[in-house]
Amino acid sequence: MGVFCIRVSTGCSLYAGSIDKVHLWLVGEHGEASLGMLPAPQRNSEVEFQVDVPEHLGPLLFVKVQKLHYFLDDAWFCNWISVKGPGDQGAEYRFPCYRWVHGTRILSLPEGTGCTVVEDTQGLFRKHREEELEERKSLYRWDNWKNGGILNVAATSLSDLPVDERFREDKKVEFEASRVWGKADVLLNFPINSLTSWKDLDDFTWVFKLGRTKLAERVRSSWKEDAFFGYQFLNGANPMVLRRSTQLPSRLEFPRGMEKLQAKLHKELEEGTLFEADFSLLNGIKANVIQSRQQYLAAPLVMLKLKPDGQLLPMAIQLELPKTGSDPPPIFTPTDPPVDWLLAKCWVHSSDMQLHEIQSHLLRGHLMAEVFSVATRRTLPSVHPVFKLLVPHLLYTLEINVRARSDLIGESGFFDKAMSTGGGGHVDLIKQASAFLTYSSLCPPDDLAERGLLDVQSCFYAKDALRLWEVINRYVTGIFDLHYKTDAAVRNDHELQNWCREITETGLQGAQKRGFPVSLQSRAQACHFITMCVFTCTAQHSSVHLGQLDWFYWVPNAPCTMRLPPPTTKDATMEKLMATLPDPHQSTLQINVIWLLGRRQAVMVPLGQHSEEHFSSPEAKAVLMKFREELAALEEEIEIRNKSLDIPYEYMKPSLVENSVAV
Numbered sequence: 001m002g003v004f005c006i007r008v009s010t011g012c013s014l015y016a017g018s019i020d021k022v023h024l025w026l027v028g029e030h031g032e033a034s035l036g037m038l039p040a041p042q043r044n045s046e047v048e049f050q051v052d053v054p055e056h057l058g059p060l061l062f063v064k065v066q067k068l069h070y071f072l073d074d075a076w077f078c079n080w081i082s083v084k085g086p087g088d089q090g091a092e093y094r095f096p097c098y099r100w101v102h103g104t105r106i107l108s109l110p111e112g113t114g115c116t117v118v119e120d121t122q123g124l125f126r127k128h129r130e131e132e133l134e135e136r137k138s139l140y141r142w143d144n145w146k147n148g149g150i151l152n153v154a155a156t157s158l159s160d161l162p163v164d165e166r167f168r169e170d171k172k173v174e175f176e177a178s179r180v181w182g183k184a185d186v187l188l189n190f191p192i193n194s195l196t197s198w199k200d201l202d203d204f205t206w207v208f209k210l211g212r213t214k215l216a217e218r219v220r221s222s223w224k225e226d227a228f229f230g231y232q233f234l235n236g237a238n239p240m241v242l243r244r245s246t247q248l249p250s251r252l253e254f255p256r257g258m259e260k261l262q263a264k265l266h267k268e269l270e271e272g273t274l275f276e277a278d279f280s281l282l283n284g285i286k287a288n289v290i291q292s293r294q295q296y297l298a299a300p301l302v303m304l305k306l307k308p309d310g311q312l313l314p315m316a317i318q319l320e321l322p323k324t325g326s327d328p329p330p331i332f333t334p335t336d337p338p339v340d341w342l343l344a345k346c347w348v349h350s351s352d353m354q355l356h357e358i359q360s361h362l363l364r365g366h367l368m369a370e371v372f373s374v375a376t377r378r379t380l381p382s383v384h385p386v387f388k389l390l391v392p393h394l395l396y397t398l399e400i401n402v403r404a405r406s407d408l409i410g411e412s413g414f415f416d417k418a419m420s421t422g423g424g425g426h427v428d429l430i431k432q433a434s435a436f437l438t439y440s441s442l443c444p445p446d447d448l449a450e451r452g453l454l455d456v457q458s459c460f461y462a463k464d465a466l467r468l469w470e471v472i473n474r475y476v477t478g479i480f481d482l483h484y485k486t487d488a489a490v491r492n493d494h495e496l497q498n499w500c501r502e503i504t505e506t507g508l509q510g511a512q513k514r515g516f517p518v519s520l521q522s523r524a525q526a527c528h529f530i531t532m533c534v535f536t537c538t539a540q541h542s543s544v545h546l547g548q549l550d551w552f553y554w555v556p557n558a559p560c561t562m563r564l565p566p567p568t569t570k571d572a573t574m575e576k577l578m579a580t581l582p583d584p585h586q587s588t589l590q591i592n593v594i595w596l597l598g599r600r601q602a603v604m605v606p607l608g609q610h611s612e613e614h615f616s617s618p619e620a621k622a623v624l625m626k627f628r629e630e631l632a633a634l635e636e637e638i639e640i641r642n643k644s645l646d647i648p649y650e651y652m653k654p655s656l657v658e659n660s661v662a663v
């Protein structure tokens with residue numbers, strides 16, 4: 001009993017305030033007391049008031065909140081409520097909220113230290129966590145879009161999403177404004193779009209304008225160079241395909257007269273400097289038909305050699321897999337006539353763009369993050385420390401993915417209109433790529449070892465991925481150790497176990513056969529798994545997302561579609577090349593989408609810089625501070641390294657890595 005000082009913080013987005021009054025109660029271990037009515041909370045404000053509480057409440061557990069309205073329900077975005085008391089000597093308790101308060105139901109906000117079921121020996125939060133999960137399970141339901149190998153949130157339109165998943169006003173305004181700007185650009189390009197084909201490569205400059213980057217300019221001037229082609233497998237938009245060869249790929253059948261090439265490849269293989277980029281996943285995928293015109297796909301294999309100076313140079317390109325009973329498909333090499341070699345490289349770029357968007361970006365970034373998001377909400381209550389740790393990294397993922405399903409990969413979306421894998425091929429590709437979604441491939445220390453990239457000095461993706469993985473892992477472990485003192489505490493936390501199983505068995509549809517854990521047996525194993533979640537939602541997504549604007553803006557470097565079949569002979573002409581590359585309308589659509597998604601976001605939270613304080617304890621705050629210090633040190637390291645590079649590698653610079661999959 002005594003005087004308590006209450007502070008209430010309201011969010012800063014445009015409609016965060018409310019015209020409604022709010023009733024508050026304080027709940028302690030020994031009792032409950034009304035704190036009275038709070039006047040209408042103002043946007044971006046912190047209100048402080050004092051209340052004399054006659055009851056003896058004991059240690060505080062919850063603040064209960066009820067918003068009351070007369071005619072209109074004016075939702076209120078509450079950041080947190082803090083309570084200090086009784087008297088000046090009393091402790092300060094923080095009750096994080098960070099969600100919309102709407103309707104008239106009573107919301108219970110648990111004190112912010114965080115607590116697992118194992119730590120809650122008295123069961124003080126038991127009823128609360130059970131009720132919260134029951135509600136969340138009805139709000140967040142699974143669905144299976146097009147029967148792919150991975151589940152998503154049940155929401156066909158944005159209005160189906162829980163209100164806390166929607167973009168807040170600043171993000172919404174920025175996103176919608178760019179969409180309008182993009183649509184206007186398509187209309188402005190109308191005279192160009194009505195042309196059936198470009199005349200020469202320079203014509204792509206017509207659509208190369210809106211917000212291009214310095215590196216995109218460089219791509220335009222250097223894209224034909226072999227070293228620049230090879231560089232992209234190491235540090236471009238999609239550094240996920242390259243691997244060191246351990247033998248010559250079985251699909252590589254040499255046509256007569258190519259014995260010299262075979263010998264050269266063998267020599268590089270023996271020296272451990274032979275690499276490959278295999279796009280076999282595209283084999284058998286049905287190509288799109290755009291405006292009644294058949295489009296085409298290939299399934300290339302590129303063989304490359306790593307030079308001592310770090311340059312990766314292409315040695316051979318095979319565009320299609322051999323067919324039994326037919327002559328082996330041609331193998332293109334740098335000594336072929338320049339147009340034949342360039343056309344072969346354009347085919348590789350186009351295939352790379354298809355796999356980048358569907359496999360590396362959508363499936364392994366966006367859809368994985370969506371699985372974590374839905375599973376976390378369904379199985380971990382807000383008082384759980386792992387929920388608190390993960391929730392900043394799940395912001396806006398459900399909305400951006402619902403938008404992607406309707407505007408990009410859904411019927412009549414961008415894929416159907418402009419991508420060679422559109423029209424259903426992309427749906428099959430998601431399913432086929434799901435089979436390769438292994439646990440180890442999502443953890444850079446394992447993935448880079450498996451791909452033989454650990455000691456490739458010129459692979460900055462690999463270097464930065466490893467460094468960021470370590471930094472994130474130390475952060476995760478720091479928080480985790482505050483709540484789990486033994487491995488038994490991990491094994492006995494049925495909520496944590498349910499969370500792991502929900503991801504592996506349900507969201508990822510039986511991913512235990514791909515190495516994902518179905519249960520967590522130790523602290524180290526749990527931290528590894530959580531690190532994989534955070535890394536995927538942040539660094540990994542950014543590493544493939546940010547490169548789009550640089551590498552996909554010059555259309556010949558990333559053709560969204562190919563309008564003629566892959567060559568089977570070596571007699572290409574410029575006319576054939578131009579008739580193969582995207583037409584003006586397809587190019588405009590590509591530039592438009594790449595700009596909408598790839599441009600640097602005005603509203604974005606860099607990795608670890610979220611303002612929400614889901615943890616209230618000084619120990620947890622110290623771990624977050626340490627994380628931020630390590631990120632700042634890494635930022636500096638990368639900046640210094642980049643100064644000495646011809647092309648700076650920036651996609652894992654902590655200040656550019658977004659805190660969640662939000663675009």
Ligand SMILES: [Fe+2]
Nearest residue numbers: 361541545663
């Ligand atoms: Fe993205």
